[in-house]
Amino acid sequence: MARKTSKTPPRKRVSRVTAELLEMASDMHATGLLPDAAYDKITMRHMGKNAQADTAELTGDEIRAIREKARLSQAVFAHHLKLTVGHVSKLERGAERAKGPTLVLLDVIRRKGIEAIL
Numbered sequence: 379m380a381r382k383t384s385k386t387p388p389r390k391r392v393s394r395v396t397a398e399l400l401e402m403a404s405d406m407h408a409t410g411l412l413p414d415a416a417y418d419k420i421t422m423r424h425m426g427k428n429a430q431a432d433t434a435e436l437t438g439d440e441i442r443a444i445r446e447k448a449r450l451s452q453a454v455f456a457h458h459l460k461l462t463v464g465h466v467s468k469l470e471r472g473a474e475r476a477k478g479p480t481l482v483l484l485d486v487i488r489r490k491g492i493e494a495i496l
Contacts, residue, residue, distance in 0.1 A: 438472035
């Protein structure tokens with residue numbers, strides 16, 4: 379009896395030209411020649427699976443400052459982030475680190491203000 383084997387398509391390698399274009403776009407963005415909106419349109423298909431997000435870790439004091447700048451209580455802040463009040467408290471005390479979607483939301487709020495998620 380013949381076994382069924384699933385063939386996975388071969389992985390596409392980033393061509394040399396694509397790699398050069400990505401490097402040039404990165405340099406243009408760093409020098410201000412390529413606006414953020416245009417640079418953000420470069421997709422994961424172009425960047426590859428190993429591309430890292432630029433979201434930096436936030437300290438508890440930074441998270442508290444973000445919340446206080448938004449003039450929100452921990453309870454309201456937790457509600458908007460879909461977290462528990464206890465988790466927000468742990469983040470602000472530094473007992474836990476923000477990660478994943480929470481870190482991304484906090485970074486958006488830090489850069490653009492609480493209005494960006496409301």
